[in-house]
Amino acid sequence: MIRERIGTERAEFVPFNCVADFYIVNTCTVTEKSDRRSRSLIRKAKRINPFASIIVTGCYVERDYELIKSKFPDVLLLFNNQKKDIAKYVIGEKSINQKSKEGIDSFSGRTRAFVKIQDGCDAFCSYCIIPYVRNKIVSRNYSDIVEEVKRLVVNGYKEIVLVGICLGKYQWGKIKLAGLIKRVAKIKDLERIRLSSIEPQDINLEILEIMGGCSKVCDHLHLPLQSGDAWILKKMGRRYSLSQYEEIVYSLREKVPDIGISTDIITGFPGEESENFQKGIDFIKKIAFCRMHVFKFSERKGTLASQFKERVKPEVIKERSNKLMQLNKTLQNNFIQQFKGKIKKVLIEKEKNGFFTGFTGNYIKVKVASNKGVEANCLLDVKIVGIEKEYAKGEIISSLMR
Numbered sequence: 001m002i003r004e005r006i007g008t009e010r011a012e013f014v015p016f017n018c019v020a021d022f023y024i025v026n027t028c029t030v031t032e033k034s035d036r037r038s039r040s041l042i043r044k045a046k047r048i049n050p051f052a053s054i055i056v057t058g059c060y061v062e063r064d065y066e067l068i069k070s071k072f073p074d075v076l077l078l079f080n081n082q083k084k085d086i087a088k089y090v091i092g093e094k095s096i097n098q099k100s101k102e103g104i105d106s107f108s109g110r111t112r113a114f115v116k117i118q119d120g121c122d123a124f125c126s127y128c129i130i131p132y133v134r135n136k137i138v139s140r141n142y143s144d145i146v147e148e149v150k151r152l153v154v155n156g157y158k159e160i161v162l163v164g165i166c167l168g169k170y171q172w173g174k175i176k177l178a179g180l181i182k183r184v185a186k187i188k189d190l191e192r193i194r195l196s197s198i199e200p201q202d203i204n205l206e207i208l209e210i211m212g213g214c215s216k217v218c219d220h221l222h223l224p225l226q227s228g229d230a231w232i233l234k235k236m237g238r239r240y241s242l243s244q245y246e247e248i249v250y251s252l253r254e255k256v257p258d259i260g261i262s263t264d265i266i267t268g269f270p271g272e273e274s275e276n277f278q279k280g281i282d283f284i285k286k287i288a289f290c291r292m293h294v295f296k297f298s299e300r301k302g303t304l305a306s307q308f309k310e311r312v313k314p315e316v317i318k319e320r321s322n323k324l325m326q327l328n329k330t331l332q333n334n335f336i337q338q339f340k341g342k343i344k345k346v347l348i349e350k351e352k353n354g355f356f357t358g359f360t361g362n363y364i365k366v367k368v369a370s371n372k373g374v375e376a377n378c379l380l381d382v383k384i385v386g387i388e389k390e391y392a393k394g395e396i397i398s399s400l401m402r
């Protein structure tokens, strides 16, 4: 969202591979791989234009400021997560003051707009570095969020995604997440509200009611499981049991029949024996997720799990990760299969090689043949007719609106 804060009217944005005056490297530190990638991007920027100003921001800076500073002494600026300050250095403070309102008006090249409503986490799962690098839980001003969504809708966005580290912890005065969704849903011409991810323990009756009762709320939820084995789950310090998780999934499916439930899974957590892994696979199959993101355990210094001794061999982690990714394909196909012959609304995002792709509310990626009047940001009625790799193939039934 740094691009949106700077504004396309004040700077020309080019792909990272091109020569530029400024390079902004927005880092992540969730795994060792993310750290390596961030360092390699800084080196790449220096190679492309040795005279450019390189700005590095994000969680890796928050966690390892001194290390980055010593490795890259000529990096212009290191910012923690106060990304709005970066614009000051790229375009000058005067321009920032002229834009007095807080928030974002548009997202270049996208049909979905992301609205950050909350930051921080205090759950301290044993493997996770985020609570150490982000602030305590902070929720954004309710009126600012509503105003930002109104502006995005005026600028043509039909779908907004509410994002945060722990979305379910949103609270502004007496208003919690469900109250915020209710208010945002009243905004005229907004078609869809998508929730990025909610921790299982934060799903409550109000959220279930609004997901089931408000047609604007997408029938998709990302519900991080992390492990389907009870013992590993406990060692991870997650705040729910497998039976509680199952109960939540059951309630969601009861309220929202077409719901797609996706998840995150970590494999190779210290102490994960083949028995634990197999139990995890069985639970994943039982839940029948619509998709899952698979992560290999990555030691983050300073976390509790970094002190756990029973390490899983890298080759075993790789093999398990491959098995999970294979299972993910099956889960995706099984989920899409349920909707064959049904009509779903698809928000068209982009065109490639004579086909348009877009997503249903329950997050099935649908591919339709180019057609007169079809373009990005159209909301269409599409009949699902088949599956092609991770896509559903669709036939357009009618064009609802532009």
Ligand code: SF4
Pocket (backbone or CB within 6 Å): 121, 122, 123, 124, 125, 128, 129, 130, 131, 165, 199
């Ligand atoms: S809830 Fe998520 S962000 Fe918070 S500590 Fe656990 S994994 Fe990290």
